[in-house]
Amino acid sequence: SFRAKLVPREDPARNELVSRSLESAQQCLFNQDYGTAFVHYLLVLNLAPVLKDFASESFRFTLFKWADELDSLGRIQDLFDCYEQALELFPTDEVIINSMGEHLFRMGFRDEAAGHFHKALKLKPDYPEAKENFYRVANWLVERWHFLMLNDRRRNHKYQQAIQKAVEGGCNTVLDIGTGTGILGMCAKKAGAAEVYACELSKTMYELACEVVTANGMNGRIKILHMKSLEMEVPKDIPKRVSLVVTETVDAGLFGEGIIESLIHAWNHLLLPPQNTQDPSRPPSQAGRVIPAGATVFGMAVQCLEIRRHHRLCVSEIGGLATAAAGELHSPVSCSSEDDSTEPYTTERLSRLPGGYTPLTEPFNALDIDFNNVQELEGLCSREVSRVRLPVTGEGLLDALAVWFQLHLDQQSSLSTGPKEDTCWEQAIYPVQTPHNFPLRPGDELIVEISCRDAYLRLCSVAVARDGREFRLDDCLDPDKPRNNPGPSGNPNPSLNAEAELCSALACLGTEQSSGPRDYTMLECAEMALLNNQPYHDSFRRALAKLITNLKDARSVQGPSQGQGLEVMPLTDPPSDPMDPGPDPFYVLDVSEGFSVLSLMAASQGQVKAYSSVEKTQHQAVLRRLARANGVPEEALEFWLNQVEDEQAVLQRPSREKLWSAIILDCVETCGLVRQKLMEKATLARCLLEDGGQIFPERIVLYGMLVESDTLLLESAVQGQEPTLGFNIAPFINQFTVPVHVFLDLSTLQCRHLSDSVELFILDLMNTNANYTNRDVKVQASASGRVTAVPFWYQIHLNEEISLSTFNQDSHWKQAAVVLHQPLAVREGDWVRLAVTLQKSSISISASIEEEAGETGTVDSVKSPIR
Numbered sequence: 005s006f007r008a009k010l011v012p013r014e015d016p017a018r019n020e021l022v023s024r025s026l027e028s029a030q031q032c033l034f035n036q037d038y039g040t041a042f043v044h045y046l047l048v049l050n051l052a053p054v055l056k057d058f059a060s061e062s063f064r065f066t067l068f069k070w071a072d073e074l075d076s077l078g079r080i081q082d083l084f085d086c087y088e089q090a091l092e093l094f095p096t097d098e099v100i101i102n103s104m105g106e107h108l109f110r111m112g113f114r115d116e117a118a119g120h121f122h123k124a125l126k127l128k129p130d131y132p133e134a135k136e137n138f139y140r141v142a143n144w145l146v147e148r149w150h151f152l153m154l155n156d157r158r159r160n161h162k163y164q165q166a167i168q169k170a171v172e173g174g175c176n177t178v179l180d181i182g183t184g185t186g187i188l189g190m191c192a193k194k195a196g197a198a199e200v201y202a203c204e205l206s207k208t209m210y211e212l213a214c215e216v217v218t219a220n221g222m223n224g225r226i227k228i229l230h231m232k233s234l235e236m237e238v239p240k241d242i243p244k245r246v247s248l249v250v251t252e253t254v255d256a257g258l259f260g261e262g263i264i265e266s267l268i269h270a271w272n273h274l275l276l277p278p279q280n281t282q283d284p285s286r287p288p289s290q291a292g293r294v295i296p297a298g299a300t301v302f303g304m305a306v307q308c309l310e311i312r313r314h315h316r317l318c319v320s321e322i323g324g325l326a327t328a329a330a331g332e333l334h335s336p337v338s339c340s341s342e343d344d345s346t347e348p349y350t351t352e353r354l355s356r357l358p359g360g361y362t363p364l365t366e367p368f369n370a371l372d373i374d375f376n377n378v379q380e381l382e383g384l385c386s387r388e389v390s391r392v393r394l395p396v397t398g399e400g401l402l403d404a405l406a407v408w409f410q411l412h413l414d415q416q417s418s419l420s421t422g423p424k425e426d427t428c429w430e431q432a433i434y435p436v437q438t439p440h441n442f443p444l445r446p447g448d449e450l451i452v453e454i455s456c457r458d459a460y461l462r463l464c465s466v467a468v469a470r471d472g473r474e475f476r477l478d479d480c481l482d483p484d485k486p487r488n489n490p491g492p493s494g495n496p497n498p499s500l501n502a503e504a505e506l507c508s509a510l511a512c513l514g515t516e517q518s519s520g521p522r523d524y525t526m527l528e529c530a531e532m533a534l535l536n537n538q539p540y541h542d543s544f545r546r547a548l549a550k551l552i553t554n555l556k557d558a559r560s561v562q563g564p565s566q567g568q569g570l571e572v573m574p575l576t577d578p579p580s581d582p583m584d585p586g587p588d589p590f591y592v593l594d595v596s597e598g599f600s601v602l603s604l605m606a607a608s609q610g611q612v613k614a615y616s617s618v619e620k621t622q623h624q625a626v627l628r629r630l631a632r633a634n635g636v637p638e639e640a641l642e643f644w645l646n647q648v649e650d651e652q653a654v655l656q657r658p659s660r661e662k663l664w665s666a667i668i669l670d671c672v673e674t675c676g677l678v679r680q681k682l683m684e685k686a687t688l689a690r691c692l693l694e695d696g697g698q699i700f701p702e703r704i705v706l707y708g709m710l711v712e713s714d715t716l717l718l719e720s721a722v723q724g725q726e727p728t729l730g731f732n733i734a735p736f737i738n739q740f741t742v743p744v745h746v747f748l749d750l751s752t753l754q755c756r757h758l759s760d761s762v763e764l765f766i767l768d769l770m771n772t773n774a775n776y777t778n779r780d781v782k783v784q785a786s787a788s789g790r791v792t793a794v795p796f797w798y799q800i801h802l803n804e805e806i807s808l809s810t811f812n813q814d815s816h817w818k819q820a821a822v823v824l825h826q827p828l829a830v831r832e833g834d835w836v837r838l839a840v841t842l843q844k845s846s847i848s849i850s851a852s853i854e855e856e857a858g859e860t861g862t863v864d865s866v867k868s869p870i871r
Contacts, residue, residue: 038070098124136846142742152428166413171195174288175248182253186213256351257432271378301371307400308361313536315435323541329633332524339464351430354423396448407432530674533816547802589613590665591658607640615644663694675746676820678845686769706765708796712789713755750819785830795821822849
């Protein structure tokens with residue numbers, strides 16, 4: 005009894021209060037009055053901590069229910085206050101810590117959320133929910149480029165040399181802006197700087213830097229501040245102005261991490277005045293300077309199918325639906341001055357893009373910037389837009405401007421982020437967002453405008469000069485006129501049709517003026533790639549048609565009341581008489597994430613009432629336009645989220661009396677992982693299907709292979725102390741190693757294949773009893789080497805005959821890989837046992853040498869069925 009636990013005995017009044025409050029808490033819990041129950045539990049556990057073990061489960065349940073209620077009411081501060089009170093009572097409860105992290109993540113506090121998931125894992129390393137949450141947000145906690153940079157010996161050594169030279173030259177007070185792991189600040193201290201300060205905005209990286217500095221014997225010798233450099237003041241945060249600022253707060257587009265604003269503030273508030281060339285007598289210790297000293301930005305026009313299909317529509321038909329009525333669709337990456345919500349560039353590693361790229365111009369100098377000239381920095385954003393004319397040297401479609409830079413650490417040393425360099429850097433990609441494909445040929449001149457609005461470097465391809473005339477790219481075609489739009493796998497060399505298209509467009513330009521801002525709809529890059537994935541939509545089209553045909557045949561057999569004698573209607577034909585309600589429709593629900601046309605494809609079958617989960621009003625308008633243009637009756641397509649009160653309860657009957665004929669589930673994330681809670685959704689979806697109804701897809705088969713890849717190792721963990729200049733950093737940052745790498749392009753990954761592909765796992769969405777959580781697989785090594793990773797992908801089976809792969813040139817999906825904790829040495833012919841586990845949607849794989857021979861892909865054991 006809980007009464008036996010109450011102490012001290014000499015305070016019966018307190019014991020009575022605890023007893024009554026506990027009874028009240030339990031009664032309120034029974035009545036689902038979670039807020040009052042929570043207050044009673046707080047009182048009980050504060051007065052009688054000895055009851056924590058007794059009441060912990062009920063307390064957790066009450067907290068989570070009350071938190072969900074507060075969340076739905078928008079009482080966010082009250083929600084987090086409750087979690088703070090709970091953690092005062094249970095500071096090491098991994099379940100509460102993980103749950104608070106989930107709420108933080110949903111609110112957009114990714115850094116704080118990931119910190120909670122990591123803390124929960126430290127408390128209980130095998131806690132599956134925390135592990136899955138942590139792996140999914142670890143890229144926000146400690147971004148993958150930290151590992152690449154720390155493994156980049158050349159980059160680290162050059163920074164160390166430049167810092168050492170500056171300190172030995174008299175710069176003895178140093179500020180490291182955006183210190184990360186603290187490596188640059190430690191370089192300054194090791195070089196002999198008298199005072200070293202560092203600042204870091206990320207709480208996680210700040211705490212990591214403190215640990216690293218202490219482990220390297222510099223605790224108290226480097227002062228680390230958890231704040232933005234823009235908020236730092238003298239003498240409040242540092243006692244006096246410093247003589248050297250070191251930083252690497254640059255991204256692939258150079259200015260995207262805010263280096264311009266940071267350095268302007270540093271020169272005005274934190275740095276000593278720069279060395280005056282007219283007064284060289286002033287010693288370096290009394291003058292300020294910055295490492296890096298400046299940068300030169302380069303650009304190049306390229307043709308690249310992979311970039312094209314992620315940023316603009318490349319097909320004229322999607323699953324039998326003509327796309328012309330959709331209007332202009334493109335990604336949110338644009339330098340257009342019409343929309344400030346767009347990002348000016350994205351990033352790619354050009355050397356690893358599937359299909360490669362073709363240079364259309366020589367590299368050109370886009371910008372030079374001196375970080376030691378504050379007037380130049382302050383005038384950057386107010387510079388007039390500059391125009392450069394680039395001679396076209398190659399033939400192809402203009403898809404993007406690729407941009408990189410040379411970082412000048414000092415007068416003697418520099419680092420390049422160019423596409424042909426062996427570097428940890430990606431390149432900035434400025435995609436061309438014209439509503440057509442634009443073929444260039446040698447002899448043309450591409451006109452590019454360069455500006456620095458909002459401290460972002462912006463490069464915009466604006467016009468082409470040909471035969472003495474200049475034509476703007478965004479005006480070259482009237483959107484209402486038919487145009488030849490090569491598919492996503494279009495000919496890498498411009499076709500005669502494309503050439504004729506351009507000539508026609510150029511002829512129009514002589515007399516036509518722009519009619520004003522273009523009307524367009526933005527879709528995410530992955531959504532654009534999905535629309536351009538023709539095999540995906542063709543497969544769904546055939547699978548949907550077969551299902552509807554089978555259901556119609558079944559109703560025909562059942563009798564006239566169920567639509568006896570109905571014929572399968574052509575894909576784009578509406579019912580013959582829209583006013584005749586006809587037989588009962590087949591109900592199809594598409595719960596795909598983001599923008600999807602699958603519901604419209606279902607509606608176009610005829611006798612189908614399809615529901616889309618597309619949420620954004622602008623995207624719904626696109627589907628309505630496509631429906632009208634393709635002869636789909638207005639009533640055949642509806643938007644499910646407009647009718648469902650609770651977005652969390654998307655999976656429910658179409659109406660009280662009806663069931664679904666088909667439910668389309670989004671099973672695989674673009675990054676290459678199984679979607680969270682997929683099997684729970686499939687279990688619920690099965691209960692909502694009519695006889696003969698189907699979930700799409702019906703099953704997913706996971707395939708993988710053994711590979712040796714140093715690239716994956718370098719991206720996953722710091723490899724010893726040698727690349728990090730002898731500093732002890734690896735054990736600390738490697739706490740954030742994530743064994744599953746996502747967004748991989750396996751076709752271009754630098755690796756050696758050590759086996760053929762093998763079936764690893766099956767997820768059956770239509771048959772509960774067929775699933776499991778663990779599987780052992782044997783695979784034979786086809787070559788000798790070190791198995792460092794197991795890349796994996798999926799074969800998605802829509803039905804018994806139709807399937808599609810997430811690993812092909814048209815796929816909008818990327819692949820993923822499990823990186824082994826320790827590489828496994830194998831010889832050709834060895835058998836490797838892979839122990840594959842799928843816990844919720846988080847996959848893990850361990851590998852060991854199998855002594856006894858078997859057959860490739862043999863399943864030795866299947867355990868733990870999923871219910």
